[in-house]
Amino acid sequence: MRQIILDTETTGLEPSQGHRIIEFAGLEMVDRKLTGRHLHLYMHPEREIDPDAERVHGISLDFLADKPKFHAVADELVEFISGAELIIHNAPFDVGFLNAEFSRLGIAPVDKLCALVTDTLRMARDTFPGKRNSLDALCDRFEIDRSNRTLHGALIDCELLAEVYLWMTRGQESLMMDAGPGEGESGTGLNLAFERKPLMVLAPTAEELAAHQEYLDLLDKTVKGSCLWRSIESPAPAQS
Template sequence: MTNRQIILDTETTGLRVEDGNRILEIAAVEMMDRKLSPPERHLHRYINPERDSEEGALNVHGLTTDFLADKPRFGDIADEFLRFVAGAELIIHNAPFDVAFLNHELGRLGLGRITDHVSGVIDTLAMAKEQFPGKRNSLDALCDRFEIDRSARTLHGALIDCELLAEVYLAMTRGQDSLLIDFLGDAGGTSDSAAWARRAARKPLRVVVPDAADVAAHEAYLDELDKAVKGSCLWRGYEPKTAETAPA
Protein backbone atom coordinates (compact mmCIF):
# COMPACT_ATOMS: atom_id res chain seq x y z
CA MET A 1 0.00 0.00 0.00
CA THR A 2 1.36 3.41 -0.98
CA ASN A 3 2.30 5.64 1.94
CA ARG A 4 1.51 9.25 1.03
CA GLN A 5 2.97 11.92 3.29
CA ILE A 6 2.92 15.69 2.99
CA ILE A 7 5.69 17.84 4.45
CA LEU A 8 3.94 21.07 5.37
CA ASP A 9 4.98 24.52 6.53
CA THR A 10 3.30 27.90 6.90
CA GLU A 11 4.48 31.47 7.37
CA THR A 12 2.24 33.79 9.36
CA THR A 13 1.79 37.46 10.19
CA GLY A 14 2.77 36.81 13.81
CA LEU A 15 3.35 34.17 16.46
CA ARG A 16 -0.01 34.11 18.20
CA VAL A 17 -3.19 33.06 16.43
CA GLU A 18 -5.07 34.43 19.44
CA ASP A 19 -3.99 37.93 18.39
CA GLY A 20 -5.74 37.62 15.04
CA ASN A 21 -2.64 36.64 13.06
CA ARG A 22 -3.17 34.86 9.76
CA ILE A 23 -1.39 32.54 7.33
CA LEU A 24 0.35 34.36 4.47
CA GLU A 25 2.29 31.49 2.85
CA ILE A 26 1.72 27.76 2.74
CA ALA A 27 3.77 24.98 1.17
CA ALA A 28 3.05 21.26 0.97
CA VAL A 29 5.61 18.87 -0.50
CA GLU A 30 4.45 15.37 -1.41
CA MET A 31 6.45 12.26 -0.48
CA MET A 32 5.42 8.81 -1.64
CA ASP A 33 6.97 5.77 0.07
CA ARG A 34 9.86 7.90 1.39
CA LYS A 35 10.62 9.40 -2.02
CA LEU A 36 9.92 13.05 -2.84
CA SER A 37 7.55 13.60 -5.74
CA PRO A 38 8.60 15.94 -8.60
CA PRO A 39 7.96 19.69 -8.11
CA GLU A 40 4.72 19.63 -10.12
CA ARG A 41 3.26 17.45 -7.35
CA HIS A 42 3.96 20.10 -4.69
CA LEU A 43 1.67 22.91 -3.56
CA HIS A 44 2.99 26.41 -2.81
CA ARG A 45 0.84 29.50 -2.43
CA TYR A 46 1.31 33.05 -1.17
CA ILE A 47 -1.82 34.35 0.56
CA ASN A 48 -3.22 37.81 1.25
CA PRO A 49 -3.70 37.69 5.03
CA GLU A 50 -5.86 40.82 5.00
CA ARG A 51 -3.67 42.45 7.64
CA ASP A 52 -0.10 43.63 8.18
CA SER A 53 2.60 41.39 9.59
CA GLU A 54 4.03 42.07 13.01
CA GLU A 55 7.54 43.54 12.83
CA GLY A 56 9.21 40.44 14.27
CA ALA A 57 7.46 38.12 11.82
CA LEU A 58 8.25 40.40 8.86
CA ASN A 59 11.93 40.26 9.77
CA VAL A 60 11.72 36.46 9.63
CA HIS A 61 9.86 35.88 6.35
CA GLY A 62 10.32 39.20 4.49
CA LEU A 63 6.87 39.06 2.84
CA THR A 64 5.54 42.61 2.79
CA THR A 65 1.92 43.75 2.75
CA ASP A 66 2.47 45.27 -0.71
CA PHE A 67 3.81 41.99 -2.10
CA LEU A 68 0.85 40.04 -0.73
CA ALA A 69 -1.85 42.58 -1.68
CA ASP A 70 -2.77 40.94 -5.02
CA LYS A 71 -2.44 37.34 -3.80
CA PRO A 72 -5.50 35.10 -3.23
CA ARG A 73 -7.10 34.95 0.21
CA PHE A 74 -7.06 31.69 2.16
CA GLY A 75 -10.69 31.10 1.28
CA ASP A 76 -9.74 31.20 -2.40
CA ILE A 77 -7.22 28.36 -2.08
CA ALA A 78 -8.84 26.35 0.74
CA ASP A 79 -10.54 23.76 -1.48
CA GLU A 80 -7.38 23.26 -3.54
CA PHE A 81 -5.34 22.84 -0.37
CA LEU A 82 -7.74 20.34 1.20
CA ARG A 83 -7.89 18.28 -2.00
CA PHE A 84 -4.10 18.13 -2.05
CA VAL A 85 -3.66 16.96 1.55
CA ALA A 86 -6.76 14.74 1.70
CA GLY A 87 -6.04 11.41 3.40
CA ALA A 88 -2.30 12.02 3.68
CA GLU A 89 -0.13 12.06 6.78
CA LEU A 90 1.24 15.52 7.53
CA ILE A 91 4.86 16.03 8.64
CA ILE A 92 5.34 19.40 10.36
CA HIS A 93 8.13 20.89 12.48
CA ASN A 94 6.52 22.26 15.64
CA ALA A 95 3.15 20.97 14.49
CA PRO A 96 0.99 22.61 17.20
CA PHE A 97 1.87 26.05 15.78
CA ASP A 98 0.89 25.31 12.17
CA VAL A 99 -2.10 23.19 13.15
CA ALA A 100 -3.49 26.02 15.29
CA PHE A 101 -3.29 28.46 12.37
CA LEU A 102 -4.75 25.94 9.91
CA ASN A 103 -7.63 25.21 12.28
CA HIS A 104 -8.26 28.94 12.62
CA GLU A 105 -8.37 29.50 8.86
CA LEU A 106 -10.53 26.43 8.21
CA GLY A 107 -12.83 27.32 11.10
CA ARG A 108 -13.47 30.76 9.63
CA LEU A 109 -14.75 29.01 6.50
CA GLY A 110 -16.79 26.35 8.31
CA LEU A 111 -14.48 23.59 7.09
CA GLY A 112 -13.75 21.95 10.43
CA ARG A 113 -10.23 21.16 11.60
CA ILE A 114 -7.20 19.98 9.61
CA THR A 115 -7.30 16.58 11.34
CA ASP A 116 -10.76 16.05 9.81
CA HIS A 117 -9.12 15.91 6.39
CA VAL A 118 -5.83 14.01 6.90
CA SER A 119 -4.83 10.62 8.31
CA GLY A 120 -2.57 12.03 11.01
CA VAL A 121 0.11 14.57 11.94
CA ILE A 122 3.78 13.89 12.77
CA ASP A 123 5.62 16.55 14.77
CA THR A 124 9.31 16.39 13.88
CA LEU A 125 10.20 18.77 16.70
CA ALA A 126 8.76 16.32 19.23
CA MET A 127 10.65 13.51 17.48
CA ALA A 128 13.90 15.47 17.62
CA LYS A 129 13.48 16.30 21.31
CA GLU A 130 13.06 12.58 22.02
CA GLN A 131 16.10 11.60 19.93
CA PHE A 132 18.33 14.48 21.05
CA PRO A 133 17.21 15.53 24.54
CA GLY A 134 18.76 18.71 25.87
CA LYS A 135 20.06 19.81 22.45
CA ARG A 136 18.96 22.53 20.05
CA ASN A 137 16.35 21.06 17.72
CA SER A 138 15.39 23.94 15.44
CA LEU A 139 15.27 23.15 11.73
CA ASP A 140 18.62 24.91 11.25
CA ALA A 141 20.20 22.94 14.10
CA LEU A 142 18.91 19.62 12.72
CA CYS A 143 20.21 20.47 9.24
CA ASP A 144 23.64 21.11 10.75
CA ARG A 145 23.47 17.90 12.79
CA PHE A 146 22.64 15.79 9.74
CA GLU A 147 24.99 17.77 7.44
CA ILE A 148 22.16 18.98 5.20
CA ASP A 149 23.03 21.99 3.05
CA ARG A 150 20.87 24.97 4.06
CA SER A 151 22.91 27.68 2.33
CA ALA A 152 19.90 28.66 0.18
CA ARG A 153 17.87 29.52 3.30
CA THR A 154 18.53 33.21 3.89
CA LEU A 155 15.00 34.02 5.13
CA HIS A 156 12.32 31.66 6.39
CA GLY A 157 10.23 30.49 3.47
CA ALA A 158 7.58 27.77 3.55
CA LEU A 159 8.78 25.93 0.43
CA ILE A 160 12.51 25.83 1.24
CA ASP A 161 11.67 24.87 4.82
CA CYS A 162 9.55 21.95 3.56
CA GLU A 163 12.36 20.72 1.34
CA LEU A 164 14.86 20.89 4.20
CA LEU A 165 12.44 19.25 6.62
CA ALA A 166 11.91 16.36 4.19
CA GLU A 167 15.63 15.61 4.31
CA VAL A 168 15.71 15.97 8.09
CA TYR A 169 12.73 13.63 8.49
CA LEU A 170 14.30 10.98 6.26
CA ALA A 171 17.56 11.24 8.21
CA MET A 172 15.79 10.91 11.56
CA THR A 173 13.78 7.86 10.47
CA ARG A 174 16.39 6.01 8.42
CA GLY A 175 16.68 2.86 10.52
CA GLN A 176 17.40 -0.67 9.38
CA ASP A 177 13.88 -1.23 8.08
CA SER A 178 13.90 1.94 6.01
CA LEU A 179 17.35 1.13 4.65
CA LEU A 180 15.93 -2.17 3.39
CA ILE A 181 12.98 -0.32 1.85
CA ASP A 182 15.38 2.12 0.16
CA PHE A 183 17.45 -0.81 -1.14
CA LEU A 184 14.44 -2.57 -2.60
CA GLY A 185 13.11 0.69 -3.99
CA ASP A 186 16.37 1.27 -5.85
CA ALA A 187 16.11 -2.16 -7.48
CA GLY A 188 14.19 -0.71 -10.44
CA GLY A 189 10.83 -2.18 -9.49
CA THR A 190 12.06 -5.77 -9.24
CA SER A 191 10.35 -8.14 -6.84
CA ASP A 192 11.46 -8.62 -3.26
CA SER A 193 12.44 -12.24 -4.01
CA ALA A 194 14.69 -11.15 -6.87
CA ALA A 195 16.39 -8.57 -4.69
CA TRP A 196 16.98 -11.09 -1.93
CA ALA A 197 18.32 -13.58 -4.49
CA ARG A 198 20.99 -11.08 -5.53
CA ARG A 199 21.94 -10.53 -1.90
CA ALA A 200 22.19 -14.29 -1.32
CA ALA A 201 24.48 -14.65 -4.34
CA ARG A 202 27.10 -12.34 -2.87
CA LYS A 203 30.33 -13.89 -1.63
CA PRO A 204 30.48 -14.46 2.13
CA LEU A 205 32.41 -11.97 4.21
CA ARG A 206 35.96 -12.95 5.05
CA VAL A 207 36.42 -13.77 8.76
CA VAL A 208 39.87 -12.93 10.14
CA VAL A 209 40.81 -15.09 13.14
CA PRO A 210 43.46 -13.72 15.58
CA ASP A 211 46.73 -15.62 15.90
CA ALA A 212 48.60 -16.32 19.14
CA ALA A 213 50.38 -12.93 19.08
CA ASP A 214 47.07 -11.11 18.67
CA VAL A 215 45.56 -13.01 21.59
CA ALA A 216 48.59 -12.26 23.81
CA ALA A 217 48.32 -8.55 23.03
CA HIS A 218 44.60 -8.66 23.75
CA GLU A 219 45.18 -10.40 27.10
CA ALA A 220 47.73 -7.76 28.08
CA TYR A 221 45.20 -5.05 27.28
CA LEU A 222 42.54 -6.81 29.38
CA ASP A 223 45.01 -7.02 32.28
CA GLU A 224 45.34 -3.23 32.13
CA LEU A 225 41.55 -2.88 32.11
CA ASP A 226 41.30 -5.18 35.14
CA LYS A 227 43.68 -2.91 37.02
CA ALA A 228 41.70 0.16 36.00
CA VAL A 229 38.36 -1.24 37.25
CA LYS A 230 39.97 -3.00 40.23
CA GLY A 231 38.35 -6.27 39.33
CA SER A 232 37.42 -8.27 36.22
CA CYS A 233 36.42 -6.24 33.18
CA LEU A 234 33.38 -7.11 31.08
CA TRP A 235 35.42 -8.52 28.20
CA ARG A 236 36.69 -11.39 30.38
CA GLY A 237 33.36 -13.06 29.70
CA TYR A 238 34.23 -13.46 26.03
CA GLU A 239 36.68 -16.18 24.99
CA PRO A 240 38.68 -15.19 21.88
CA LYS A 241 39.38 -17.83 19.29
CA THR A 242 42.95 -18.49 18.19
CA ALA A 243 44.05 -19.86 14.87
CA GLU A 244 44.68 -23.19 16.59
CA THR A 245 41.19 -23.45 18.16
CA ALA A 246 39.19 -22.07 15.22
CA PRO A 247 37.11 -24.60 13.27
CA ALA A 248 38.60 -25.76 10.01
Protein backbone atom coordinates in the same frame (compact mmCIF):
# COMPACT_ATOMS: atom_id res chain seq x y z
CA MET B 1 0.95 6.12 2.70
CA ARG B 2 0.82 9.48 0.99
CA GLN B 3 2.68 12.08 3.06
CA ILE B 4 2.80 15.86 2.81
CA ILE B 5 5.83 17.76 4.12
CA LEU B 6 4.20 21.01 5.24
CA ASP B 7 5.18 24.47 6.42
CA THR B 8 3.48 27.84 6.79
CA GLU B 9 4.52 31.44 7.35
CA THR B 10 2.25 33.79 9.27
CA THR B 11 1.68 37.40 10.30
CA GLY B 12 2.54 36.60 13.92
CA LEU B 13 2.61 33.89 16.55
CA GLU B 14 -0.97 33.56 17.81
CA PRO B 15 -4.02 32.68 15.70
CA SER B 16 -6.13 33.51 18.77
CA GLN B 17 -5.00 37.14 18.34
CA GLY B 18 -6.20 37.23 14.75
CA HIS B 19 -2.90 36.40 13.07
CA ARG B 20 -3.20 34.78 9.66
CA ILE B 21 -1.36 32.48 7.27
CA ILE B 22 0.44 34.31 4.47
CA GLU B 23 2.38 31.44 2.88
CA PHE B 24 1.67 27.71 2.57
CA ALA B 25 4.01 25.09 1.13
CA GLY B 26 3.61 21.35 0.85
CA LEU B 27 5.67 18.64 -0.84
CA GLU B 28 4.13 15.26 -1.64
CA MET B 29 6.01 12.10 -0.73
CA VAL B 30 4.92 8.53 -1.52
CA ASP B 31 6.89 5.45 -0.43
CA ARG B 32 9.53 7.75 1.09
CA LYS B 33 10.21 9.44 -2.25
CA LEU B 34 9.26 12.95 -3.30
CA THR B 35 6.87 12.72 -6.24
CA GLY B 36 7.52 16.20 -7.62
CA ARG B 37 3.98 17.29 -6.82
CA HIS B 38 3.82 20.32 -4.58
CA LEU B 39 1.58 23.20 -3.60
CA HIS B 40 2.96 26.67 -2.89
CA LEU B 41 0.63 29.58 -2.13
CA TYR B 42 0.88 33.17 -0.96
CA MET B 43 -2.17 34.76 0.66
CA HIS B 44 -3.13 38.30 1.58
CA PRO B 45 -3.83 38.26 5.34
CA GLU B 46 -6.27 41.20 5.49
CA ARG B 47 -4.24 42.63 8.38
CA GLU B 48 -0.78 43.97 9.19
CA ILE B 49 2.28 41.73 9.55
CA ASP B 50 4.17 41.94 12.83
CA PRO B 51 7.65 43.42 12.26
CA ASP B 52 9.30 40.56 14.15
CA ALA B 53 7.56 38.02 11.93
CA GLU B 54 8.53 39.91 8.77
CA ARG B 55 12.18 39.91 9.86
CA VAL B 56 12.04 36.10 10.06
CA HIS B 57 10.34 35.29 6.75
CA GLY B 58 10.96 38.46 4.74
CA ILE B 59 7.40 38.66 3.37
CA SER B 60 5.95 42.17 3.30
CA LEU B 61 2.37 43.33 2.98
CA ASP B 62 3.33 45.16 -0.21
CA PHE B 63 4.49 41.87 -1.73
CA LEU B 64 1.13 40.29 -0.83
CA ALA B 65 -0.95 43.18 -2.21
CA ASP B 66 -2.06 41.26 -5.34
CA LYS B 67 -2.20 37.81 -3.76
CA PRO B 68 -5.53 35.98 -3.16
CA LYS B 69 -7.16 35.83 0.26
CA PHE B 70 -7.26 32.52 2.09
CA HIS B 71 -10.88 31.72 1.19
CA ALA B 72 -9.98 31.84 -2.51
CA VAL B 73 -7.37 29.06 -2.22
CA ALA B 74 -8.89 27.04 0.63
CA ASP B 75 -10.44 24.34 -1.58
CA GLU B 76 -7.13 23.77 -3.40
CA LEU B 77 -5.26 23.52 -0.10
CA VAL B 78 -7.79 21.16 1.47
CA GLU B 79 -7.76 18.89 -1.58
CA PHE B 80 -3.96 18.72 -1.46
CA ILE B 81 -3.68 17.65 2.20
CA SER B 82 -6.83 15.50 2.54
CA GLY B 83 -6.21 11.87 3.46
CA ALA B 84 -2.45 12.32 3.84
CA GLU B 85 -0.09 12.11 6.77
CA LEU B 86 1.25 15.59 7.47
CA ILE B 87 4.94 15.90 8.39
CA ILE B 88 5.48 19.22 10.21
CA HIS B 89 8.25 20.68 12.36
CA ASN B 90 6.52 22.08 15.46
CA ALA B 91 3.15 20.80 14.26
CA PRO B 92 0.95 22.50 16.90
CA PHE B 93 1.92 25.90 15.46
CA ASP B 94 1.00 25.18 11.82
CA VAL B 95 -2.02 23.03 12.67
CA GLY B 96 -3.33 25.74 15.00
CA PHE B 97 -3.18 28.30 12.20
CA LEU B 98 -4.73 25.96 9.64
CA ASN B 99 -7.56 25.09 12.00
CA ALA B 100 -8.21 28.79 12.68
CA GLU B 101 -8.41 29.50 8.94
CA PHE B 102 -10.63 26.46 8.33
CA SER B 103 -12.94 27.42 11.20
CA ARG B 104 -13.59 30.83 9.64
CA LEU B 105 -14.84 29.06 6.51
CA GLY B 106 -16.74 26.20 8.18
CA ILE B 107 -14.18 23.61 7.04
CA ALA B 108 -13.41 20.55 9.18
CA PRO B 109 -10.22 20.69 11.27
CA VAL B 110 -6.97 19.04 10.23
CA ASP B 111 -7.48 15.92 12.33
CA LYS B 112 -10.70 15.21 10.43
CA LEU B 113 -9.20 15.87 7.00
CA CYS B 114 -5.87 14.07 7.37
CA ALA B 115 -4.86 10.55 8.35
CA LEU B 116 -2.15 11.59 10.81
CA VAL B 117 0.03 14.50 11.89
CA THR B 118 3.69 13.74 12.66
CA ASP B 119 5.65 16.38 14.56
CA THR B 120 9.35 16.15 13.67
CA LEU B 121 10.25 18.56 16.49
CA ARG B 122 8.79 16.14 19.03
CA MET B 123 10.58 13.25 17.30
CA ALA B 124 13.86 15.15 17.48
CA ARG B 125 13.40 16.01 21.17
CA ASP B 126 12.78 12.33 21.94
CA THR B 127 15.84 11.29 19.93
CA PHE B 128 18.19 14.09 21.00
CA PRO B 129 17.04 15.17 24.47
CA GLY B 130 18.64 18.30 25.82
CA LYS B 131 20.02 19.36 22.43
CA ARG B 132 19.01 22.10 20.00
CA ASN B 133 16.41 20.66 17.66
CA SER B 134 15.50 23.55 15.41
CA LEU B 135 15.38 22.79 11.69
CA ASP B 136 18.74 24.55 11.26
CA ALA B 137 20.29 22.52 14.09
CA LEU B 138 19.01 19.23 12.64
CA CYS B 139 20.33 20.13 9.18
CA ASP B 140 23.74 20.75 10.74
CA ARG B 141 23.54 17.48 12.71
CA PHE B 142 22.72 15.45 9.59
CA GLU B 143 25.08 17.49 7.36
CA ILE B 144 22.25 18.66 5.10
CA ASP B 145 23.20 21.59 2.88
CA ARG B 146 21.14 24.67 3.72
CA SER B 147 23.29 27.22 1.91
CA ASN B 148 20.31 28.37 -0.18
CA ARG B 149 18.31 29.20 2.94
CA THR B 150 18.81 32.89 3.69
CA LEU B 151 15.28 33.57 4.94
CA HIS B 152 12.75 31.34 6.65
CA GLY B 153 10.71 30.54 3.52
CA ALA B 154 8.05 27.83 3.66
CA LEU B 155 9.00 26.01 0.45
CA ILE B 156 12.72 25.95 1.27
CA ASP B 157 11.92 24.73 4.78
CA CYS B 158 9.79 21.90 3.34
CA GLU B 159 12.67 20.73 1.17
CA LEU B 160 15.02 20.73 4.17
CA LEU B 161 12.45 19.07 6.42
CA ALA B 162 11.92 16.27 3.90
CA GLU B 163 15.63 15.42 4.13
CA VAL B 164 15.62 15.71 7.93
CA TYR B 165 12.58 13.42 8.21
CA LEU B 166 14.17 10.77 5.99
CA TRP B 167 17.33 10.89 8.10
CA MET B 168 15.40 10.52 11.37
CA THR B 169 13.36 7.59 10.02
CA ARG B 170 16.02 6.00 7.84
CA GLY B 171 15.59 2.58 9.51
CA GLN B 172 11.91 2.32 8.66
CA GLU B 173 12.43 0.96 5.16
CA SER B 174 13.81 -2.22 6.78
CA LEU B 175 10.53 -2.83 8.61
CA MET B 176 8.03 -4.85 6.58
CA MET B 177 4.49 -5.19 7.91
CA ASP B 178 1.92 -7.52 6.34
CA ALA B 179 -1.62 -7.94 7.54
CA GLY B 180 -2.08 -11.58 6.54
CA PRO B 181 -1.37 -14.68 8.68
CA GLY B 182 1.86 -16.58 8.32
CA GLU B 183 5.05 -17.60 10.00
CA GLY B 184 6.29 -15.35 12.72
CA GLU B 185 2.84 -13.98 13.52
CA SER B 186 3.06 -12.07 16.76
CA GLY B 187 -0.58 -12.27 17.80
CA THR B 188 -1.25 -8.70 16.62
CA GLY B 189 -2.28 -9.69 13.11
CA LEU B 190 1.04 -8.36 11.78
CA ASN B 191 4.09 -10.15 10.49
CA LEU B 192 7.25 -8.29 11.37
CA ALA B 193 10.53 -8.95 9.61
CA PHE B 194 13.67 -7.01 10.34
CA GLU B 195 16.54 -6.80 7.92
CA ARG B 196 19.77 -5.92 9.68
CA LYS B 197 22.85 -4.80 7.81
CA PRO B 198 26.22 -6.06 9.11
CA LEU B 199 27.86 -3.67 11.53
CA MET B 200 31.19 -2.23 10.44
CA VAL B 201 33.92 -2.82 13.05
CA LEU B 202 36.87 -0.43 12.91
CA ALA B 203 40.08 -1.44 14.67
CA PRO B 204 41.71 1.33 16.74
CA THR B 205 44.86 2.93 15.41
CA ALA B 206 48.15 2.82 17.30
CA GLU B 207 47.67 6.46 18.28
CA GLU B 208 44.19 5.73 19.64
CA LEU B 209 45.46 2.75 21.65
CA ALA B 210 48.25 4.88 23.12
CA ALA B 211 45.79 7.63 24.06
CA HIS B 212 43.54 5.01 25.68
CA GLN B 213 46.43 3.70 27.81
CA GLU B 214 47.36 7.23 28.88
CA TYR B 215 43.79 7.82 30.02
CA LEU B 216 43.75 4.55 31.99
CA ASP B 217 47.05 5.54 33.65
CA LEU B 218 45.42 8.81 34.70
CA LEU B 219 42.45 6.91 36.14
CA ASP B 220 44.81 4.61 38.06
CA LYS B 221 46.45 7.65 39.67
CA THR B 222 43.03 9.11 40.55
CA VAL B 223 41.81 5.96 42.31
CA LYS B 224 45.30 5.17 43.67
CA GLY B 225 45.21 1.67 42.34
CA SER B 226 43.88 -0.17 39.31
CA CYS B 227 40.76 1.35 37.75
CA LEU B 228 37.71 -0.77 36.98
CA TRP B 229 38.36 -0.67 33.24
CA ARG B 230 41.64 -2.58 33.74
CA SER B 231 39.74 -5.53 35.20
CA ILE B 232 37.28 -5.45 32.31
CA GLU B 233 40.06 -5.46 29.72
CA SER B 234 42.05 -8.14 31.61
CA PRO B 235 39.61 -10.25 33.66
CA ALA B 236 41.00 -12.44 36.42
CA PRO B 237 41.50 -16.11 35.40
CA ALA B 238 38.69 -18.45 36.38
CA GLN B 239 39.25 -20.47 39.53
CA SER B 240 39.57 -24.23 38.93
